[in-house]
Amino acid sequence: MAVLRLENISKRFGKLWALSDINLEIPDGRFCVILGPSGCGKSTLLNLIAGLEEPTTGRIYLGDKDITKLASHKRDIAMVFQNYALYPHLSVFENMAFGLRVKGFNDDEIRSRIERVSRILNIEDKLNSFPKELSGGQRQRVATGRAIAREPRLFLFDEPLSNLDARLRIELRAEFIKLHRQLKRTVVYVTHDQVEAMVLGEMVVVINDGCIQQISDPIELYQNPRNLFVAKFIGIPPMNIIELRLIREDKELSLEMDNFKLRLTCEVNKRLNELINKKVYLGVRPSGIELSSDGQNEAEIMFIETIGEDSFVHLRLSPTIEINVRLRDRMVVKTGKSVRFNIDFSRVYLFDEHGDRIYL
């Protein structure tokens, strides 16, 4: 069984902690996506798993075996790099055969494996070509094929699609899903593209500043972000984040800033009581706001964006607050006019000033 377990993994480069205290368990056969902005430490994490670098502290287990100190060529792991890393002096066939030859497989076995893999990936007619004769998509297929032919216990992908153009990316993304269904191997897939993470991941690990922010399935990540970073990072267009102050008037709590005011309709719990008169971030997705003539608040329409079937209206609530609202039911609105709107309180997320979620 290829369960991958990371225990208290930290990695330091000079004075910089690239990763701190990472704990993660990926069950056998799971497609795990590690998602984070560039420079968050996600590629470092992959290098640690691959054995290309050693963690400063912590242990890595594959199955029951501790592989922390094991050299990467003994780990039975395959990795696909962002820039493909094909051997330019070898043909496509030899590129895929390289790892098998090193492992000492005989020629018949190598040939049959490569033929099978190249059929799956549609590169049968390219086996005698050299990498420089291939297009980007074909190169990525060869790199993936090289990994599959090895039949490793664990697949690592380091942003494999980010060098391809948008169409090809969607095409190959679908192929990755099919491949994973077919092979049923454990996959760790690093990306900065949340769409890839949402589409591919059975399990998504969000990383920022070298720390795990949240581990969950994609839907949960979208609907139930644990902190401000995840809330901001996930979702296109991004969630509206408004900085407000929690005010108590008589027995009612409300969030205020400038002339904008939102009454809290939920029960007042202990956590909220602690935060009175403090800074609070309110998050609401563009679809969680509704324009209506009997709305609680008023705002001015800045501009309207239409993307395919969806239209988004940018509203200015106060000189410092602007939000983005998804337009429902083909409503007709005009730039410069003022409109009234309601915030659906069941779809509001609150975060304290450290960015931690306030559960209501």
Place this chain on the structure above:
Amino acid sequence: MRQFCIFGILILLGLLLLFPLYVMLKISMSSPSDIFSSHPSYLIRDFTLGHFSNVFSSGSNFLYPLKKSLITASLASLAALLFSVPAAYAISKFNYRIRYILIIAIFITRMIPEVSIALPVAIAFIKIGLFDTVAGLVMAHLIRILPVSCFILVGVFSGFPEELEKQARIDGCSRMRAITKVVLPLSLGGITVAGIFSFLLSWDEFIFASYLCLARPTMPLKMYYYISRGDLFYSSTYAVIITLPVLLLSFIFQRYIRPGYLSGAIKG
């Protein structure tokens, strides 16, 4: 028009650079009467290979220096690669700052004029029995070769895509095997350049040779001997012979020195 001007200037500069070489070639292939006239011509009027046959038939007088120079230069360039390939590979793994400091440190040996260290080296070699030997000369030549070949190779290895090496390690190669199976074969172009350069630096070296050789001179020393005797034909014939191996080497190895050797490996 501008392009035409630049082109013209380039041709002119090229001719200026090539002219002495031509004169050397011309003298080595002309009969004495052609050269010692009151108005020597630019073209070869009285062609002869006599000087070459004179040199080649002078026996050990010519063959020993040639042999010594060839062996010294070959050994020196091989030894240089043997040391500088691993050194440069290791240096290229450091970050830019440390790499820079190490390169500077290596080049400090070249900042000391050779004339000033040649004498102490010669005295030390006399004491340990390396004076007037090939081994001694090779070691002395390495002083001047190693920094240069290291410098070239650090550039080569720093430009090598890291992912390819990582890929090899993940594909099952140990670090050593990844180097021998992927890094070195794909760096042959740069290694060849370093090798030819090393050969050249030893082949035409004069100062160390003049201090460290006595009974068994190298080619440049032999040529100097004829120059000091004022033998125009011998010295220019020697000069031609000294020029040839470098051209030959570059020609043989030029297939390794081509751009785009790595194309297709990674997407830049």
